[in-house]
Amino acid sequence: xxxxxxxxxxxxxxxxxxxxxxxxxxxxxxxxxxxxxxxxxxxxxxxxxxxxxxxxxxxxxxxxxxxxxxxxxxxxxxxxxxxxxxxxxxxxxxxxxxxxxxxxxxxxxxxxxxxxxxxxxxxxxxxxxxxxxxxxxxxxxxxxxx
Amino acid sequence: xxxxxxxxxxxxxxxxxxxxxxxxxxxxxxxxxxxxxxxxxxxxxxxxxxxxxxxxxxxxxxxxxxxxxxxxxxxxxxxxxxxxxxxxxxxxxxxxxxxxxxxxxxxxxxxxxxxxxxxxxxxxxxxxxxxxxxxxxxxxxxxxxxxxxxxxxxxxxxxxxxxxxxxxxxxxxxxxxxxxxxxxxxxxxxxxxxxxxxxxxxxxxxxxxxxxxxxxxxxxxxxxxxxxxxxxxxxxxxxxxxxxxxxxxxxxxxxxxxxxxxxxxxxxxxxxxxxxxxxxxxxxxxxxxxxxxxxxxxxxxxxxxxxxxxxxxxxxxxxxxxxxxxxxxxxxxxxxxxxxxxxxxxxxxxxxxxxxxxxxxxxxxxxxxxxxxxxxxxxxxxxxxxxxxxxxxxxxxxxxxxxxxxxxxxxxxxxxxx
Numbered sequence: 018x019x020x021x022x023x024x025x026x027x028x029x030x031x032x033x034x035x036x037x038x039x040x041x042x043x044x045x046x047x048x049x050x051x052x053x054x055x056x057x058x059x060x061x062x063x064x065x066x067x068x069x070x071x072x073x074x075x076x077x078x079x080x081x082x083x084x085x086x087x088x089x090x091x092x093x094x095x096x097x098x099x100x101x102x103x104x105x106x107x108x109x110x111x112x113x114x115x116x117x118x119x120x121x122x123x124x125x126x127x128x129x130x131x132x133x134x135x136x137x138x139x140x141x142x143x144x145x146x147x148x149x150x151x152x153x154x155x156x157x158x159x160x161x162x163x
Numbered sequence: 164x165x166x167x168x169x170x171x172x173x174x175x176x177x178x179x180x181x182x183x184x185x186x187x188x189x190x191x192x193x194x195x196x197x198x199x200x201x202x203x204x205x206x207x208x209x210x211x212x213x214x215x216x217x218x219x220x221x222x223x224x225x226x227x228x229x230x231x232x233x234x235x236x237x238x239x240x241x242x243x244x245x246x247x248x249x250x251x252x253x254x255x256x257x258x259x260x261x262x263x264x265x266x267x268x269x270x271x272x273x274x275x276x277x278x279x280x281x282x283x284x285x286x287x288x289x290x291x292x293x294x295x296x297x298x299x300x301x302x303x304x305x306x307x308x309x310x311x312x313x314x315x316x317x318x319x320x321x322x323x324x325x326x327x328x329x330x331x332x333x334x335x336x337x338x339x340x341x342x343x344x345x346x347x348x349x350x351x352x353x354x355x356x357x358x359x360x361x362x363x364x365x366x367x368x369x370x371x372x373x374x375x376x377x378x379x380x381x382x383x384x385x386x387x388x389x390x391x392x393x394x395x396x397x398x399x400x401x402x403x404x405x406x407x408x409x410x411x412x413x414x415x416x417x418x419x420x421x422x423x424x425x426x427x428x429x430x431x432x433x434x435x436x437x438x439x440x441x442x443x444x445x446x447x448x449x450x451x452x453x454x455x456x457x458x459x460x461x462x463x464x465x466x467x468x469x470x471x472x473x474x475x476x477x478x479x480x481x482x483x484x485x486x487x488x489x490x491x492x493x494x495x496x497x498x499x500x501x502x503x504x505x506x507x508x509x510x511x512x513x514x515x516x517x518x519x520x521x522x523x524x525x526x527x528x529x530x531x532x533x534x535x536x537x538x539x540x541x542x543x544x545x546x547x548x549x550x551x552x553x554x555x556x557x558x559x560x561x562x563x564x565x566x567x568x569x570x571x572x573x574x575x576x577x578x579x580x581x
Contacts, residue, residue, distance in 0.1 A: 082516075
């Protein structure tokens with residue numbers, strides 16, 4: 018059935034055991050994003066070190082399994098990577114989510130985030146998956162501006 | 164399930180949508196009528212017939228089609244008036260929905276075009292609503308107090324989802340009390356008679372948002388105690404695009420026009436106009452003609468079934484659902500858990516599972532259509548400290564078997580997230 022393909026084991030696992038959740042110091046930028054259609058929200062902080070290395074992505078928020086798991090996966094993928102690398106992952110993830118289920122996911126680039134491919138078939142839920150990723154992109158831009 | 168000839172299986176046959184399957188062969192279990200109801204053949208055919216054979220503009224065309232359209236449109240007004248027990252057909256104003264009806268009343272206040280003291284509004288004057296209102300009975304009043312400097316006050320809601328009625332909140336300064344007849348989230352039916360008696364004591368008007376009551380109970384506007392009542396067609400087996408404002412004739416006559424345009428005038432000069440008598444004073448422009456006629460057919464359909472029978476059937480469903488949901492572990496009902504003064508709308512949370520996940524799995528796996536979110540009543544959800552709920556709402560075509568499907572679905576949702 019359609020629904021079970023959206024609720025991949027990896028998504029449920031991240032929802033039940035979120036990685037890196039909780040807001041931490043120090044940080045360079047903090048953003049707060051909401052999804053007005055469903056009330057999901059996230060506060061997200063980034064700490065960027067030398068050579069654009071992402072030292073920490075910390076977050077707190079509330080929402081459905083898709084939005085919360087997406088934040089957890091983002092934390093794992095971004096931490097220890099660089100700004101440049103992660104922004105290309107964000108772009109690929111956005112392309113996948115906005116592809117209405119017709120875009121082939123690049124697993125090389127996306128890693129675990131490929132588990133969200135099924136969400137793209139549900140337009141109402143795409144924003145849930147993108148909430149934390151858009152917040153991250155915003156935070157990185159702001160951290161560079163400071 | 165039969166009450167004096169009420170046969171739910173026979174009723175389901177009137178609604179073509181119940182003969183379809185969802186993708187992957189899932190049956191449709193439609194538990195979202197509080198959001199919008201399905202339509203019977205009688206409404207679909209009446210509208211089709213009018214579009215096909217009788218359509219023209221109303222109230223102005225001097226030809227056969229114009230006469231037929233006008234007759235059908237005005238006949239729908241008669242039917243609606245009869246359905247809600249309006250003392251006069253002229254008290255039934257067609258709007259595009261309940262929101263427009265509520266806004267129409269809100270815009271009557273603080274308008275220099277009216278000198279009636281009941282509709283003057285300024286700093287020091289008060290408007291009373293409640294915390295359980297739909298956004299459409301909150302935001303128009305917020306906009307009104309921004310325009311006029313009046314004060315907005317509201318009744319709270321008790322932990323078990325009842326109106327926390329405090330007669331003292333209605334004072335000599337209150338100009339209008341506007342509350343839901345039945346909550347679209349809690350299912351609670353409010354004590355209209357008591358509120359209206361208190362409001363009238365201080366000379367305030369009473370407006371009811373009856374969007375969730377008129378479709379489900381026999382409603383007699385003349386006996387309610389309210390001065391004005393708003394409701395909508397699409398929740399009562401009629402089409403969208405048509406709503407109703409009922410008002411006591413004397414109150415409607417005292418209200419200034421809302422929208423200006425054709426049909427609402429008596430005579431127009433370049434610098435001023437005089438207005439048509441009610442109800443046309445409030446029906447500027449070409450109205451939703453076929454939608455009104457469709458609402459007339461909806462009213463005929465519901466009358467044919469009998470509103471007492473509709474109410475009794477929904478009461479049986481609600482009793483069954485309350486019992487069934489009590490058995491689901493981790494389920495918290497938001498609203499009264501008894502049948503007293505409540506309708507067939509049940510909202511709840513499942514511990515640790517977001518309503519969007521509940522709704523998605525119910526739909527994908529079981530074809531169960533519920534509504535998830537804040538149901539346009541965000542302040543009420545804030546009151547209960549939750550961002551959203553899952554809501555099942557029943558109508559005349561629902562069965563206890565569909566409630567069983569909902570409960571099976573909820574158990575499955577819990578298994579997925581266990």
